[in-house]
Amino acid sequence: MKALARSPWICHYNCNSCNGCDIELLACLTPLYDVERFGVINVGNPKHADILVVTGSVNHRNARVLKNIYDQVPKPNVVVALGVCTSSGGIFAGCYNILGGIDKVIPVDVFVVGCPPKPEAMIDGFAKAIGLLDAKAKGLSTPLAEKPRICMVPTVRPEAEAPVSSEKA
Amino acid sequence: MVDVPQWLIIILALVYAPIIGLFLMGIERKLSARFQGRIGPPLFQPYYDLMKLFSKEALVLNRVQILYAYLHLAFMMVTVVLLVLGQDLLLVLFAHAFSTICLILGGMCVRSPYSRIGSHRKIMQMVAYEPIMILMVIGIYINQGSFMGRDVFLLGKPMLLTLPLIFVAFVVAGMIKLDKSPFDVATSHHAHQELVKGITIEYSGPFLGIIELTFAYEVFVIFGVMACFWTTNLWAGLGLALAGYGTMILVDNLTARLTTNWMVRYMWSIPLVLALSNLIWIYK
Numbered sequence: 235m236k237a238l239a240r241s242p243w244i245c246h247y248n249c250n251s252c253n254g255c256d257i258e259l260l261a262c263l264t265p266l267y268d269v270e271r272f273g274v275i276n277v278g279n280p281k282h283a284d285i286l287v288v289t290g291s292v293n294h295r296n297a298r299v300l301k302n303i304y305d306q307v308p309k310p311n312v313v314v315a316l317g318v319c320t321s322s323g324g325i326f327a328g329c330y331n332i333l334g335g336i337d338k339v340i341p342v343d344v345f346v347v348g349c350p351p352k353p354e355a356m357i358d359g360f361a362k363a364i365g366l367l368d369a370k371a372k373g374l375s376t377p378l379a380e381k382p383r384i385c386m387v388p389t390v391r392p393e394a395e396a397p398v399s400s401e402k403a
Numbered sequence: 404m405v406d407v408p409q410w411l412i413i414i415l416a417l418v419y420a421p422i423i424g425l426f427l428m429g430i431e432r433k434l435s436a437r438f439q440g441r442i443g444p445p446l447f448q449p450y451y452d453l454m455k456l457f458s459k460e461a462l463v464l465n466r467v468q469i470l471y472a473y474l475h476l477a478f479m480m481v482t483v484v485l486l487v488l489g490q491d492l493l494l495v496l497f498a499h500a501f502s503t504i505c506l507i508l509g510g511m512c513v514r515s516p517y518s519r520i521g522s523h524r525k526i527m528q529m530v531a532y533e534p535i536m537i538l539m540v541i542g543i544y545i546n547q548g549s550f551m552g553r554d555v556f557l558l559g560k561p562m563l564l565t566l567p568l569i570f571v572a573f574v575v576a577g578m579i580k581l582d583k584s585p586f587d588v589a590t591s592h593h594a595h596q597e598l599v600k601g602i603t604i605e606y607s608g609p610f611l612g613i614i615e616l617t618f619a620y621e622v623f624v625i626f627g628v629m630a631c632f633w634t635t636n637l638w639a640g641l642g643l644a645l646a647g648y649g650t651m652i653l654v655d656n657l658t659a660r661l662t663t664n665w666m667v668r669y670m671w672s673i674p675l676v677l678a679l680s681n682l683i684w685i686y687k
């Protein structure tokens with residue numbers, strides 16, 4: 235295993251989430267789950283990170299910020315998206331300002347579903363991300379994640395749909 | 404004693420110092436994790452971290468900053484070489500201070516406010532611990548009648564017996580040097596702080612690796628100096644250094660980060676008085 239896969243440092247960006255996912259992510263660092271066993275350190279700085287962890291449903295305002303932060307993570311890197319918000323918009327889906335998934339802004343390597351996902355699921359996601367980091371460190375190309383099929387998309391009312399399309403145009 | 408050529412000593416010191424330093428850092432992370440009820444990373448985690456950092460993409464913000472990172476490392480290597488060859492301790496002190504100043508300048512030449520505040524605080528850290536270092540060297544001078552590091556070994560009796568209070572003050576100063584709580588105001592090795600990563604925030608990939616490598620050298624220097632307080636027996640020296648290092652880790656886990664002003668006030672009162680009273684005591 236490459237050294238990169240043995241010391242994946244994560245940087246966490248709250249991209250308009252309800253904070254549920256963020257609290258569960260921090261639970262991963264507590265003595266009960268202790269992800270530092272795998273060498274994971276939570277750094278507050280994208281320039282030191284290997285894994286960019288994004289929570290929340292991206293909106294028109296912070297899409298630019300998310301892109302900027304992603305560009306600051308040195309290659310090879312992996313993006314992990316936590317919660318259904320990051321795949322479909324979750325409970326925010328259909329709001330006038332929601333883009334509907336962070337994969338519209340940056341390439342996502344691992345989706346972790348749940349609202350919020352359990353810490354065990356997150357650790358599983360990190361394990362997948364570590365595998366991808368290992369492959370990337372060896373110079374292999376890795377496929378992007380498929381959007382999870384379990385999405386919390388409420389039926390969108392037509393009047394709520396209208397501003398989204400006008401914003402995009 | 405066997406006559407070893409000087410160049411061999413220099414090469415061995417430069418190769419083994421960071422290896423020992425990284426190992427000590429590994430012990431520290433494991434121990435801290437156990438203190439917090441966690442299992443903690445593997446013992447060799449700092450080696451993996453360093454290897455990873457050197458394999459990452461090199462993002463250069465500005466060339467001067469990178470130059471300062473290299474100078475930071477170079478001066479620290481000079482410090483290690485001077486110390487291992489038993490040279491003038493004042494010179495060791497200057498080379499060491501230059502190394503820190505390079506880090507400060509590197510933090511100053513970027514636009515990030517976090518990095519700049521980190522640099523300011525690093526200056527305050529230097530203000531806090533340098534007097535202790537100088538008093539320690541003066542104490543060693545009074546003790547043996549010369550500034551040469553190698554004369555410590557000719558003394559015939561351990562330094563700790565004549566300089567116990569200075570040793571205590573040095574352990575406290577070492578905690579500032581190694582960025583341990585409650586003194587880790589400029590940058591910190593674990594968790595977030597209000598400065599995110601402070602002085603090293605704008606370094607990434609291999610350049611952060613250089614800073615980490617320098618830190619490993621620095622751990623070796625602090626550990627080595629603590630061991631030199633008991634020179635007559637190797638195991639006693641090692642035990643003393645481990646006790647000092649263990650105390651640092653314990654206090655690091657017990658206390659929270661405090662303010663810069665508090666740090667300067669504290670260092671200029673209790674450890675400084677300890678070191679001064681030790682000097683008065685041994686003054687002939």
Ligand code: SF4
Pocket residue numbers: 251252253254255256289290291316317318319320324325348349350351
């Ligand atoms: S997925 Fe659920 S818990 Fe996570 S940010 Fe969205 S709404 Fe909150």
